[in-house]
Amino acid sequence: MTVNDVLTVHGGTPLHGQIRVRGAKNLVSKAMVAALLGDAPSRLYDVPRIRDVEVVRGLLELHGVKVSDGAEDGELVFDPANVESASTDEINVHAGSSRIPILFCGPLLHRLGHAFIPDLGGCHIGPRPIDFHIQALREFGAVVDKAPDGMHLTAPNGLHGTKLELPFPSVGATEQVLLTAVMAEGVTELRNAAVEPEIVDLICVLQKMGAIIKVHTDRVIEIQGVPRLSGYSHRPIPDRIEAASWAAAALATGGDIEVIGAEQVDMMTFLNVFRSVGGAYEVIDARPAAGQEGKIRFWHPGGELRAVAIETDVHPGFMTDWQQPLVVALTQARGLSIVHETVYEQRLGYTEALNTMGATIQVYRDCLGGTPCRFGRRNFKHSAVIAGPSKLHAADLVIPDLRAGFSHLIAALAAEGTSRVYGVDLINRGYEDFEAKLAALGAHAERS
């Protein structure tokens, strides 16, 4: 954290106005990795200026992919004509910065026959093991060696299609299988796959490149390996996590925000909860004409908000990444709200900071929801009870991770008084130009 990495936030002003979200962080970075598999250039539009994109761009360039700006703002062109090895020292510059490097395994094995993956970063919201990835890669025929400097992989006999079943529908492991199976020899069948909209969009990218991927019912994906893939041209799905974060900010501050780019179809579960809490929204142009964008207006209609019970889950459930921003709004709802976090074991630590601001949130080891999850009776505080409404007051806050960071920011904006929020640069990992957007929405915040 640098001395400049502090935002002074003068709270108590409802956020009003319009902002735009661009391509989803959790798709864009994966589509960038997919470009490695092509034998022709790929073109990706609406790429947000966020830290994860910089990390993946850096890794692609280290491996010989020429990355250039296209004509449109946010358009990137990837030319994989000269893919080459990079040194472990160069790659390790990106150690600890993102989770995406693990997805380079399959593409690099296909292109180079070997791969080196640095230590991963990402939010500290649980141990986040990569055992499903490693198991899957080994079943494709990869030899995986974990060393102190990172992970080394080879494929002495090539990569071959296989039958796999994930113990949990992991987003990353499903992407790992897709990015490896598309050019592995033969057929791959993946059971218990994740089916998040970002996964479906990645499948669309790969299909444009020439892949043959069938999505069956009941989380089964079948991939027919092909010997070559070409490039793609793709406009990604908009960031539904960022859209929901601004919606939560509108509700928590008593404001009114129109989110250009927000897509109803990918946010249905969020919209149901938002309405149940007492938030109002209007879907404007859910199916806009070609070249135009949809948008959703989110606002606090006045009156009291209502307590709700939610369980985070894999798609189509309530996304875990929506949880932290929404909880700030739940501190303003009358009654007891319950949150059962079933995707990550340690994603409620940020509630302590909200308590120092006047919230009343108690966390529990028990599964406080209808679905017993993997974390019950395992000593993880993964359920929360939020008693409201609470008057929030200003505090000094240190941002622990991306979504918690945004929730701290919303809390500071909703609170009375002046807060200092430390470590705000972390928010750039997933929210493009968030300070400019805050200013456009009338927030009073400045770098110290």
Ligand SMILES: CC(=O)N[C@H]1[C@@H](OP(=O)(O)OP(=O)(O)OC[C@H]2O[C@@H](n3ccc(=O)[nH]c3=O)[C@H](O)[C@@H]2O)O[C@H](CO)[C@@H](O)[C@@H]1O
């Ligand atoms: C860059 C990106 O797209 N990040 C998203 C992705 O993360 P990510 O792909 O890392 O999340 P996963 O879906 O893989 O993780 C879900 C659960 O599976 C566990 N697990 C996963 C892999 C594994 O090998 N072993 C294992 O036990 C994890 O610890 C976690 O408890 O999906 C998450 C769930 O929607 C989102 O919160 C993240 O924003």
Ligand SMILES: C=C(OP(=O)(O)O)C(=O)O
């Ligand atoms: C958990 C998240 O991201 P990552 O997987 O990149 O850490 C997130 O975006 O909320």
